Amino acid sequence: MDECSATKSTSLETLVIQNISNVKELKSKLSEIIKKGKDYEFDVSSCVKTLIKSNDQEIVFLTVEAISELVKCDEKRRTYSQKEIISPILDILQKEITTENAALIKQCFRALGNLCCDCDSSRKIILECGGVPNIINLMKKYFSAHSQLSMYAFKTLLNFAIGGQEFTNAMVDGGVVEMLQMVVIQELEKEEIDEEAVCALLSLLSLINENDTEILYSDEINAGVLKVLTNTADIDVSELCLDILHAQAEHDSVKTLIAKHGGIQVVCSRIEQLMQKFDHGELDADQSDVEAILKQACDLIVIVLTGDEAMHILYNKGLGEVYISMVKWLEHTNYHLITTGVLAIGNFARQDDYCAQMMDDKIYDKLLDLFDVYVSFGVQMQKEHSVLHPIEPGTITKIQHAILSALRNLTVPVANKRIIAAQGRAAPTLLGALLSVEDHHVAYKLLAAIRMLVDGQESVARLLGRHKSALRCVARWGHAGEYAGAAGEAPRLLAWAVKLLTRGPYxxxxxxxxxxxxxxxxxxxxxxxxxxxxAILALTLLAIETLKNISPSSEHPEFDYEKSFISQLIKSEIGKHVSILVDTNCAKMPVEVAENLLAFLDITSKKNKLALDYKEAKVTESLKKFAESRQDLSEDLKNCITGVIAAISDNGKD
Incomplete structure (x- = not known):
């Protein structure tokens, strides 16, 4: 049928319906439309607008049901997305629910739900007509008495909410969160919850949070979601609970609530049960579904542990069930659980006294053992190249990164540094790993872990000073400007090491x-x-050692350290860097930083080549501006600036 014929046929069908005077025949026609539903070929929207306002309630019922069926078709949905159709349906929903009109109310929800499916124009009409508060108020009033009917309302709101933030915001303003809180409480009071209703309300909560990531639900809602998670065996419901709790746990108060209510113990237990059932083939679920919920559950554990109060609750002086589980997971075979265990230990290690206790419990050694394993996996993977490695590269990287974060945190307390340095295993292991690490995120954490171990430990600094290959790796990452983390951490490691190395030839x-x-x-x-x-202190210490005009090293008599040091400074554009440092920090440079910089310039400006580089980079002009712009400089410091300027001018000769 061509377009012209179709239009004529539609017009004819409309005319036929409009001219039916017999009520019985009209009901029969509507029943025929309902039966054909989305396959009904004619556009009778103009008839529907009239029939939905009929005084005959059965005609109204059949008309609304016809709309419900017709708009299951995408094309028809756009046609029937009209205010003259939607507004009368919303008017019906303002009436009290009775035995007589309950079926009609159900059809109204069905019609609105289908109209809202992937259709913003219908959603906007509902907004314009103020329909959202009507639906929510109806549910508040009648949910307990008409829970089955309310399921249709839930589905309507879900299809409405999927439209995005504009629509979920309207729902929140209309009181949907308060209504959902009421429903959660009522459902949990039942001996057996209605999982279909709970799944719908959880979906709504999840959608609202997705569109407004800052929203904080009440303790009653979050505790209710946690209770549903505790009681349900359904994977879909569990996944929704975890999704909501994960989003809500961005707020510290929710992290504490979950910890206090035993939520993480529940999650750990459920994870272990889930894996056991899956391994024994007792789960009716795909591996991808199990992986998804496993990852979601593990992520929730980690995010809750980032809360200070929650972390203390779950550690419980080293006796907490969660802490014990995390230590046990370090030896698990599942990568999600290993990673979670390591990340959890890293979070517990934010507290110095916990670090000391974990060191006594040999947790550092367990992590180092694990790091050895995954470094070897990484090396093996690099060698095999095209050969399929049993572990995903991303998994290897993630676990290495997590282990290094935990090792770094455990090394913060001074007492732990001494123990680790005295044991003598960690430094060679970490320095050796520098040679094989290629991922910049891992390199960043590795450099940070080594720096924390170097801190105050001369024996570790000497190991680094003697390890040329490791130093080359540090230098390489120090010049990896596109990776800010590693590029910033590498020179800090060198600077910390230099402070301890200038006592000898190291x-x-x-x-x-x-x-x-x-x-x-x-x-x-x-x-x-x-x-x-x-950086200034390290360069100053190196300048003091190299510019003493002493004879070359007995170990390397052929190497001229002074010449090399000066050459490298000039090659690195030392003058340009000093000028930038002074110019960009003129007003905010701390006095102690200025004092250290002047000490470095005082030593190095005595060397002609360096003084010439300073002069060409206009360091003297920068120092003059600095002295003139600062009122907080002592006379001694001003005199020092004058002296450095004079030294650069006197020594910087071609």
């Missing part, structure tokens, strides 16, 4: 290995004054 390799000096020079223009100061 600094030699830092001057010899290409890239180490330039990494420190680059750190002069870091965004944080702490890092700037670390």
């Amino acid at each position: 600094w030699h390799n830092i001057v010899e290995v290409d890239g180490c000096i330039s990494s420190l020079v680059n750190m002069l223009v870091a965004s944080h004054s702490l890092m700037q100061n670390e």
Whole structure:
């Protein structure tokens, strides 16, 4: 049938319906439309607008049911998405629910739900007509008496909410959250919850949170969702509960609530049950579904542990069920559980006294054992290249990253540093790993873990100073500007090591290995004054050692450290970096940083080549501006600035 014929046929069908005077025949015609539903070929929307306002309630009922069936078709949905159709349906929903009209109310919800399915125009008409509060108020009033009817209302609201933030915001303003809280409480009071109703309300809560990530539900709702998770055996319901709790756990108060209510113990137990059932073939679920819920549950454990109060509750002096489970998971075969266990330990290790206890419990050793395993996996994977490795590269990287974070945290307390350094295993392991790590996220954590271990431990700093291959790796990451984390951590490691290495010949390799000096020079223009100061101090200490005009090292008599140091400083554009440092921090540079910088310039400006580089980079002009712009400088410091300017001018000769 061509378009013209179809239009004529539609017009004829409309005319036929409009001219039916016999009520029985009209009901029969509506029943025919309902039966054909989305396959009914004619557009009779103009007739529907009239029939829905009929005084005959059966005609109204059949008309609304016909709309419900017709708009299951995408094309017809757009046709019937009209205010003249939707508004009368909403008017019906403002009436009291009685035995006589309950079936009609049900059809109204069905019609609205189908009209809203992937159709923003219908949703906007409902908004315009103020329909959302009507639906919500009806549910508040009649849910307990008409729970089956309310399921249709839930589905209507779900189809409405899927439209996005504009629609979920209207629902929140209309009181949907309060209504859902009431429903959650009522359902949990029953001996057996209605999982279909609970699944619908959980879906609504999840959608609302998805569109408004800042929304914080009441304790009653979150505790209710947790209770549903505890009681349900349904995977879909469990997944919805975890989704809501994960989103809500962005708020510290919810992390604490989950911890206090035993939520993480429940999640740990459910994870272990889920895996046991899946391994024994007792679950009617695909592996991908099990993986998804497993990941979601593990993510919830980790995010709750990032809350300080929650972490203390779950550690419980090292006796907490969750803490014990996490330690046990370090030896699990499932990668999700291993990663979760390691991340959990890293979070518990934010507390110094917990770190000391975990060190006594040999947790550091367990993590180091695990790191050895996954470093070897990484090396094996790199060698095999195209050969399919049994573990995904992303999994290897994620576990390495997590282990290094935990190791770094456990190394923060001074007492732990001493123990780890004295044991003598960690430093060689971590320095050796530098040679094989390729992922910049892992490199960042590895460099940070080594730096924390170097802190105050001369024996560890000496190991680094002697390890040329490791120093080359540090220098390489120090110049990986596209990876800010690793590029920022590498020179800090060098700077911390230099503080401990200048008591002996152990600094030699830092001057010899290409890239180490330039990494420190680059750190002069870091965004944080702490890092700037670390770079200045390290360069000053190296300058003191290398510019003493002493004879070459007995170990390397052929190597001229002074010449190399000066050459590397110039190659790294030391003058340009100093000018940028002073110019960009003129007003905010701490006085102690300025004092250290002037000490470095005082030593190095005595060397002609360096003084010439400073002069060409206009360091003297930058220092003059600095002195003139600061009122908080002492006379001694001003005199020092004057002296450095004079030294640069006197020594910087072609």
